[in-house]
Amino acid sequence: MKPRARSPYTLAVGELAVTVERKRVKYLRLRVSSADGALRLSAPPRVSDAELRAFVASRQDWVRRHRERLAARPTTPRRDFEAGEAVPLWGETLFLGDRAAGRARTCRREGDTLLLPADATATRESRQRLVHQWYRRMLEARIAERLPRAERAVHARAARIEVRRMRSRWGSCTVQTRRIRIGLALVAQPRICLDYVLIHELAHLRESGHTPRFWAIVERAMPGWRDAHAVLRGAAPDPGLWH
Ligand SMILES: [Zn+2]
Structure with missing residues (x-):
């Protein structure tokens, strides 16, 4: 076997450039970076470059489809948390409103508008913090409301x-x-x-892994769980809102 370039190195496969990382792995693993679509291949030390090329060539369609999906993603611009901007709540949309006059120190909802308090809203960070505080109150209140039912359904506390x-x-x-x-x-x-x-995490108290027994517990506690699971799989926390 002839000595190879030091890992990582770039391998050209047709029109694709692949960064090869030699690792103590059992199988070849090809990844498409979600940031820029770049290709990385982890490979065991003894697999030849010719075999790597054949492997990547066999995955060309998959790479193309994956990159198309990435390109079709909506871009999420950074938010400024200014009046008029949309913010989500429970799958619906609220709009940030002009600051409420007076001495309020927290956000207040009025219909579809979320009003920021008049003070401490000078910077994006302070406005974001206020919105996050309000979100946290909404979420904690809802958890307090739903947890007892979920615990009874799963038989775990x-x-x-x-x-x-x-x-x-x-x-x-x-x-x-x-x-x-x-x-x-x-x-x-x-x-x-x-x-x-809530049901999913409580079910882990009875079965730590995602085994058939685990999913049976979830299914018994919440027969409609698949709808929620599908929503969450297709969603990711919006970085412009949370970070
Ligand atoms: Zn889990």
């Missing part, structure tokens, strides 16, 4: 529920401490999604 800003997950469960974290971004999704995430 959490020791503690925390609302957190999460980048790529909707919830998590630490089985040992029976602590559940709920992603703040769930407040933007239809209410059924929060119900589903």
Whole structure:
């Protein structure tokens, strides 16, 4: 075997440029970066470049489709949290309104308008913080309302529920401490999604893995869970809103 270029290196396959990373992996794994569509291939040390080329060539259609999907994504501009901007709540849309006069220090909803308080709104960060605080109150109130029902349905109780800003997950469960974290971004999704995430994380208290037994517990507790699951799979926390 002739010595190869040091990993990572670039391999040209037809019109594709692939960054090859030699790793202690068992199988070839090709990824398309969601940021810029770049291709990365993890490969075990002993597979030849000719075999890598053949593998990538066999995946060309998949790469093209994947890149098309990425290109079709709506871009989410950074928000300024100024009056007139749309913000989501439970799958619906509210608009930020002119600041309420007076000494209020928190956001207040009036119909489809979310009013920011008059003070402490000088910077994007302070306005965002106020909107996030309001979101957190909405989510915590809804959790308090829905949790007892979810716990009865799953036959499991959490020791503690925390609302957190999460980048790529909707919830998590630490089985040992029976602590559940709920992603703040769930407040933007239809209410059924929060119900589903509560059921899902509580079900982990009875079955830690995503086994058939786990899904049977979820199914018994919430027969309509698939609708919520599908919504969350197609959604991702909007970075312009949460970060
Ligand atoms: Zn899970």
